[in-house]
Amino acid sequence: MVYEALATSRTPAMIVYVLDVSASMTRPLGGKRRIDVVTDALRAALQRMVFLSTKGTRVAPRYRIAMYAYSDHVYDLLDGVKTVDQVVRLGVPQLTMLAGTDTARAFEHVERLLRRELSAERYEPAPLVCHMTDGDYTGDDPAPIARRIMEMRSGDGNVLIENIFISDRILPDQIPNPKQWSGIQRATPLIGEYADKLRAMSSPLPESYRTVLLESGYQLTPGAVMMLPGMSAELVEMGFVMSTSTPVTR
Amino acid sequence: MDEVVTIRVPQDRETPVTPLLRSGHAYRYAYTRSDDSRRMDDIGQDYLVIRESGTRFAFALCDGVSQSFLGDLAATILAEALVNWLWEVDFEAGDPGTLVRRCRSMLADLTSPATEQVMHTQLPADLPGMLRDVLEQKRRIGSESTFVAGVIGHDVSPATFVWMGDSRLRIWLREKNAPVDFGDVFHTRERWSTRKGSVGEIRSYSIPSDEIVRMVAYSDGLAWADQQLTVSLVDDGLEQIIAESRSLPASDDVSYLEYVRRQNATESARDGALLHADTSSSRETEFGSTGQRVAAIDEPAALDGGATTLVPADSKQASQLIAGRVDNRVDVRNQRQGAVRARIGPRQLLFVVLLAIAVAVVVLAWL
Numbered sequence: 001m002v003y004e005a006l007a008t009s010r011t012p013a014m015i016v017y018v019l020d021v022s023a024s025m026t027r028p029l030g031g032k033r034r035i036d037v038v039t040d041a042l043r044a045a046l047q048r049m050v051f052l053s054t055k056g057t058r059v060a061p062r063y064r065i066a067m068y069a070y071s072d073h074v075y076d077l078l079d080g081v082k083t084v085d086q087v088v089r090l091g092v093p094q095l096t097m098l099a100g101t102d103t104a105r106a107f108e109h110v111e112r113l114l115r116r117e118l119s120a121e122r123y124e125p126a127p128l129v130c131h132m133t134d135g136d137y138t139g140d141d142p143a144p145i146a147r148r149i150m151e152m153r154s155g156d157g158n159v160l161i162e163n164i165f166i167s168d169r170i171l172p173d174q175i176p177n178p179k180q181w182s183g184i185q186r187a188t189p190l191i192g193e194y195a196d197k198l199r200a201m202s203s204p205l206p207e208s209y210r211t212v213l214l215e216s217g218y219q220l221t222p223g224a225v226m227m228l229p230g231m232s233a234e235l236v237e238m239g240f241v242m243s244t245s246t247p248v249t250r
Numbered sequence: 251m252d253e254v255v256t257i258r259v260p261q262d263r264e265t266p267v268t269p270l271l272r273s274g275h276a277y278r279y280a281y282t283r284s285d286d287s288r289r290m291d292d293i294g295q296d297y298l299v300i301r302e303s304g305t306r307f308a309f310a311l312c313d314g315v316s317q318s319f320l321g322d323l324a325a326t327i328l329a330e331a332l333v334n335w336l337w338e339v340d341f342e343a344g345d346p347g348t349l350v351r352r353c354r355s356m357l358a359d360l361t362s363p364a365t366e367q368v369m370h371t372q373l374p375a376d377l378p379g380m381l382r383d384v385l386e387q388k389r390r391i392g393s394e395s396t397f398v399a400g401v402i403g404h405d406v407s408p409a410t411f412v413w414m415g416d417s418r419l420r421i422w423l424r425e426k427n428a429p430v431d432f433g434d435v436f437h438t439r440e441r442w443s444t445r446k447g448s449v450g451e452i453r454s455y456s457i458p459s460d461e462i463v464r465m466v467a468y469s470d471g472l473a474w475a476d477q478q479l480t481v482s483l484v485d486d487g488l489e490q491i492i493a494e495s496r497s498l499p500a501s502d503d504v505s506y507l508e509y510v511r512r513q514n515a516t517e518s519a520r521d522g523a524l525l526h527a528d529t530s531s532s533r534e535t536e537f538g539s540t541g542q543r544v545a546a547i548d549e550p551a552a553l554d555g556g557a558t559t560l561v562p563a564d565s566k567q568a569s570q571l572i573a574g575r576v577d578n579r580v581d582v583r584n585q586r587q588g589a590v591r592a593r594i595g596p597r598q599l600l601f602v603v604l605l606a607i608a609v610a611v612v613v614l615a616w617l
Contacts, residue, residue, distance in 0.1 A: 009286050011499040050384045055295065055316040057374055059381060060286040088378045123499075249316075249500050 003126055003206035005156035006247050007052075007062045011124035012083065013246035014117065015049075016110055017042065017067045020133035021075075022101040025166075027134070030233045034134055034166050035095050037233045043092045045240035049084050052248045059085040062248060066113060067093060072100035072138075074109045081117065102139035103131075111149050114159060123155035130243035131201075134166035134230070136194045146201040160203040164239035166230030170195045178234045179217050183224030195229075202227040205242075212245040256333070259298040259505065261322060264288075267485040267492070267506075274404040275307055277509045278485070282492050284471065285501035296469050296505040297325035297395075299333045308336045310399035311505050313417050313469040315441060319368055319385065324393035327364045328442055331356065336401040336410065350452045353412050357448045364444035368393050392445030396438075398467045402509065403459040411455045414440040414448060416473065420480075422464040423457070429480070430455070438470070465509040471495055471502035482508070 007013035019042075025035040032040075046065075053062040061083035069075045077093040110129055118127065129149060152159045169191050175181045183205065190196055202225045210220055218238065228239035259265050259281045269278035283294035295314030302308070310332035314321025335356050373385055396415020403409065413419055416438045420429040432455065440450030464482070472479065475491050483491070488506070495504050 006500045008499045008501075009289065010501075047380060047384055047387075050380055051387070052317065054381070054384060054388070055284075055286055055290075056292050056320055056322065057377065057381070057385065058286075058290045058292050060290070088380050091378075091380060249502060 003157045003160075003208045004247065005123055005125045005154075006249055007125050008249065009060045009062055011122070012062050012064045013125040014064045014066070014081070014127035015243055015246075016113065016127060016129045017065070017243070018106050018110060018129060018131040019067070019069045019095065020071075020101055020103070020131075020135075021069045021095050021097050022071050022135065023097055023099050024101075024135050025095075025097050029166060029230070029236070032233065034230075035097055037230075037236050038132055038166075039092065039095055040233070041237045041240040044237055045244050046084075046087060046092060048241065048244045050088055052244070053084050059088050061085050063244075063246075064117075066110075068106055068109055069093075069095055070102060070106035071098035072102050072105075073098075074102075074106050076109075081113070100138050101133065101135060103133065103137035103142040104140035104145055106131075107142045107145040107149065111145055111152075114149060114152055118152055118154055118159070120153050120155060125246045126154045126157040126160055128160040128162060128243055128246070130162045130164070130240070132164040132166065132230070132236075132239070133198075143197055143201055150201075150203060157206070158203070160206070160226060161201055162226035162228070162239065162243055163198040163202045164228045164230050164236060165195060165198050166236060167192075167195075168231050170229040170231065175229070175231060175235060178232070178238050180219050183220040184227045184229070185221075185223050186225065199225055199227050208247050209242065209245040212247060213242060216241060216245075254301060254303045254337075257300040259300075261293040261295075261297060261326075267489050269485060272302065273304060273512070275402075275509060275511050277307070277507065278488075279508070280488065280492055280504070280506045282471075282496060282504045284503045285496055285498075287503065288496070293322055294503040294505075295321040295325055296471070296503040297322065297329045298505040298507060299329045300507065301333050301337055305404050306337070306401060307509060308333050308399075308401040309467065309507055309509075310336070310397060311417055311467050311469060311507055312395045312397045313415065313471075313503070313505070315394040315396070317388075318391055318394035318443070319388035320371065320393055321395060323368065323371065324364070324395035324442065324444055327360065327367065327393075327444070328395045328397055329399075331360050332397060332399040332412075336399060346454050346456060349410060349412070349454050349456065353452050353454070354448050357442055357452075360442075361444055361447045365392065368444050392443045394441045394443045394449075396441045396470075400465070400467075402462055402465070402511075404511075406458045406460050408456045409459040409462050413453050414442060414450060416470045418466070418468050418470075418473070418476065418479075419455075420466040421455070421457075421462060423461045424463055460511075463511055466507070468506040469502070469504055471504035472506065474498065 005011055019038065021035065026033050029037045049063045050059055053060045063084040064081050065078065065084060065087050066081045067077040069077055078090065082090065114127060146161055149159050150161055172189060172191065184199060190199060205220060205224045205226050210222065213220055226242065228235055228242065230236045230239065259279060264283065265281040267278055267280045270276065279298060279300065281296065281298060287294050295316055297312045300309045310329040312325035312329040314325035318324065339352065368389060373382060396417055398413035398417040398419045400409065400411035411419060416436045418436060422429050435453045437450065443449050466479065472495060478491060492504055492506065495501060
């Protein structure tokens with residue numbers, strides 16, 4: 001489990017976004033609606049992938065992207081898995097809010113997708129599932145499905161799950177400067193049972209990802225898990241930057 | 251022979267290993283685009299320029315940074331500027347510190363016209379909005395390239411090399427088996443930027459030209475083969491490594507240049523005769539033996555200067571010379587065989603035939 005395979009046209013990195021679009025996403029976060037903060041961060045993440053894939057004026061298909069929005073149902077925003085050059089033409093999907101937060105149902109979709117797409121034989125970057133939510137689930141417990149997903153693997157390592165939890169009540173203290181924050185460790189005290197559950201559903205941050213994040217100016221320390229407290233727009237954006245931190249060639 | 255020839259290796263196609271033999275040196279070069287560029291039929295972002303005359307050899311090998319704005323743009327601007335600078339500047343009086351200062355100053359002076367070019371480069375009109383936004387973001391950062399460049403004389407004048415970035419440079423000196431140990435000085439983060447000038451440290455190396463036996467420079471697309479490239483390979487072996495680089499998942503552009511100084515006056519005189527003989531033969535015959543290899547440098551767009559006096563000689567011999575497979579003993583033997591062949595001309599052959607007939611007539615008469 002080294003997570004060193006590079007995202008290339010021949011070995012593209014697969015990133016699956018799982019976005020909670022429940023009604024609570026209308027609530028404010030730093031002067032904007034949470035859903036708008038997420039849309040902006042998603043746009044920035046896609047732009048970053050395009051930035052890292054552009055050679056000349058062409059976009060190389062270094063990333064394969066799937067995007068699910070969920071409430072009581074799951075919506076496939078890209079109609080299957082699309083390469084980054086295809087997503088460039090499609091643009092950033094419009095997120096519409098609905099009732100309910102059936103996280104387990106969304107993770108079941110992801111599990112089915114990965115069973116179709118994943119091969120332990122291929123040496124390609126381990127897929128990353130980036131889950132963004134702002135509150136407790138309303139359906140079944142998603143944790144067992146998340147565990148099964150984390151046991152799946154490509155030739156480069158087990159599937160990674162990252163959680164961005166938008167809430168102002170996760171950590172006892174505020175994070176004044178995300179660029180100097182060391183990250184959530186396994187022993188970091190969290191507020192609330194669901195925060196603990198999401199941490200258990202989060203993969204350890206691979207060293208190769210940490211190196212890429214260091215180059216982007218973040219200071220996450222070894223031992224951090226792939227969980228971001230969405231207490232500000234900057235932290236939400238940091239979470240989406242983390243999702244694009246598969247190593248690439250210069 | 252003071253005509254100056256400049257070879258600009260095309261960025262829009264592959265150039266196989268192309269060996270060339272000159273009176274004072276031999277060299278070979280190759281170029282291949284990354285797998286991505288080949289698939290998208292895009293140009294490569296490496297750029298290799300070679301300039302030579304009868305007395306000097308200069309080159310600039312630049313590797314455009316793909317995460318900057320059109321990295322091939324910086325590579326092209328920089329390579330042309332470096333070769334011009336190396337060709338024109340007199341390094342006789344310069345110490346390494348002076349050399350680096352002059353290089354930094356040249357690179358700084360280049361930022362203004364280069365930025366102008368970056369700002370005026372038109373993007374295709376039909377780009378999707380997100381891609382256009384990203385490219386405009388990159389335009390603000392500027393275009394960037396790493397480089398390795400140098401100039402070598404045929405006498406004791408200083409050979410001078412400068413570089414920034416992770417393109418490789420290896421130099422073998424007289425009576426030394428191992429290449430010069432430069433230490434940890436090939437760093438990806440060091441580069442030239444159209445906006446900032448030199449980013450990081452400019453590295454340099456100088457030595458009397460006649461100390462240099464062999465020099466190899468290549469871009470980081472061949473970094474995975476560093477170990478294999480510590481020895482000189484025959485053309486096919488080198489071609490195989492370059493082909494292998496295209497099949498790697500992280501395939502990158504590859505540009506390769508290898509220079510070998512002719513060992514001594516005898517060798518130069520012998521191969522000079524060969525060069526002369528080849529020059530007098532027809533271009534069709536001469537290029538026929540090397541086919542596509544020569545065609546790649548024979549295009550007017552890629553080659554300028556006095557091409558007629560610096561036509562390629564026997565590419566096989568150039569390859570052998572570069573790969574270190576020609577030794578004096580074999581040469582002497584070949585020369586003797588050549589001498590024997592030279593003595594048996596048509597007149598001698600006629601004399602031998604007549605003599606044989608005469609002997610046969612005498613024998614028949616006696617019987």
